[in-house]
Amino acid sequence: MFDEKVTRLGTNSIKWDRYNNEDIIAMGTADMDFMSPPSVTEALISRAKVGMFAYELISDSYYNAIIDWYAQMYNWNIKKEWLSSSPGIWAGIRICIDSFTMPGDKIIVHSPTFHPIIDIIEQSGRSLVTNSLVLKDGYYSLDFEDFENKIANNVKMFILINPQNPSGRVFTNEELIRIGEICNKYKVLVISDEVHGGVVFVGHKHIPYASISEEFAKNSIVITAASKAFNLQGMTHGILIIPNKHLRNIYQTALTGYDFDFATNVFSLAAVEAAYRYGRPWLDELITYLQCNLLYLIEYFEVNIPKIKVIKPEGSYMVWLDCRELKMNEDELETFFMIKAKVALTFGSSFGKDGEGFVRINIACSRNILKEALERIKGAVNSII
Template sequence: MSKYNFDEIVDRRGTHAIKVDALGERFGNPDLISLWVADMDFKSPPAVANTIIERCRHGIFGYTSTSDEYYNSIINWVNRHHDWKIDREWISFVPGIVKGIAFAVDCFTCPDHEVIIQPPVYHPFRIIPTLHHRTVVDNPLILEAGHYKMDVEGLKKLINPASKLLILCNPHNPGGRVWTREELIAIADICFEHKILVISDEIHSDLAFVPHKHIPFASVSEKAAQNSITFMAPSKTFNIAGIVSSYSVIPNKKLRELFHTFLSNSELEAGHIFAYLAAQAAYDNGDEWLVEAKDYIWKNICYVDEYLKSNIPQIKAMLPEASFLVWLDCRELNLLQSDLVSLFVDDAKLALNDGIMFGTGGEGFMRLNVGTPLANIRQAMDNLKKAVETKQTSI
């Protein structure tokens, strides 16, 4: 019997949740079904709120340091869930993974350097280095039989002396791939050989679905360990993105000293009371919640897949191997991207992410967030079916 109620509809309006309160500003309609920003509409594990409430009762919120318990929670979690043994000194708090990526770009590259990404991919991988005046080079993923794979040969071809950084999305957003050991080793070998530092963003790692198992990039070989910065967080896993509790893991001493000095020079490694407490509470008490959450998310994914197959076969769901984001292949609708977006927003009253924001390969796709009660997904699918039918009869 399930212990947590993921069917509960929690009204998030008025909480400054970007996902719901920015709908009007972003989509021109505040009343859409919100299936875009990558957080979930589920309450976090009760231990998170209970720990914060208990700490609030104390009433004094002075300067706060990290604790042994905080580090041990991270170390135990990563070992228990990902079979990766990390040392305390490898870990540093970072105030968000996107910020962490920006810090790494600043710390390890110069304006004339190239940063390699594998689109379609989480858009800040392109935006952040670009804003920092680095040249972003695409090594697009290969889409084969509805499944993405990395273009290892393509990667080798585009490398040149200016290539300094590769940002890896492991698991991948929006394609949902949990990269295999072979794929990760190939990237590790090439990047090591060419002295290209790998940033492995593993924010979706805890949400891999059986039989897929997340493999931390740095754990695949010594070359990977010595040439990478891994970013992890309990934020996607336990729906606590607003608390901001991410961290970096760097096994290589020289890289670690450079990055930690970069952070500490501006006190960027200093977290806050609730970040430490929430991460610890979630990691120590969240296993059961996570099993149920993943089970619920997987059922939502299957619902979408079956619904589309039976009712809107022109749209195909790419089944994610991890996380709550479903990449919808809408290319058979044969619509211009602006018309596709309008079909979802104006006709179906749905707010999804426009595939084009994820860069090369995103055209014809939309990203659907299924981290929400099934009732919302059912309504969304019914709206979409009606909108597609209406559109097709009007053509």
């Protein structure tokens, strides 16, 4: 199923058609070159056959699919009234920033960090504070001393991304507890972006931040979606889990102003419900395939392109590559991959200063596409040695 080559050129794909060049292999944007689960397609066709696309109540069946998913996957019993939504992850984060902070307030993130988060914070008039992850022997760890020192300096919000983007770290229970203790000590609200939480590799476990304790739940909002795990990005549907009634009321008030609470996309509701209710077997097969792709990629770089180091992810299908031994600046690195190798990646400078010299590659594609891309990169590297 996942070995099938899916041609996306000419389909208005942001990932592939943005380059207007059929010679480019697109491995940057974080969506998958796999067909979504058949259960989702069937649900969308069934919904389309209704022939009426007017305002729709959010059904108990939709809510129960999410509730059951969290109970089965994470042993976390969430309540219907905790659930809200947004038109995508970024919109949900922006609404939270606007609702729970003021212009000029400080918001802290790990660095390197998912680049739209940087843009959202800065364009909302807030002040970005970064806590650099520590890279040693190919592994990123947390600098809690720096984190607390910066938090203590009047930070109002922490945006946690777990699994972390771009490193692929899946934070442990102990790490999350330490984060929560620091944030609660200084009354810093935690917004936990967990959209990649559905794709976690063997030996690791995604832990929803608010599931750890009642204290953490009261001081946090979890933002997630079925999008990354089931390739539903075009549905632009985010799910918010807000156990704290006071925070929930503030968020719901903001939604009323945007009219997002009333006009929820009917196809998004159908797709999310089908994914969570019937998509588990498909997701299990996906993770197995991605793990094989990851192993292939790691071994290929070690044997054929040792100058580029793989930061082994614990979750997600985006892999962070350390290209600093190539000794190229950011412009040279982009030219090298785009022009010489003809492989389009996401370039590290957009993830902040800590991302310079790195690139991010998407392994959610058929093995043949991955092999071809790696062979191109090998040939380009060999041509400059």
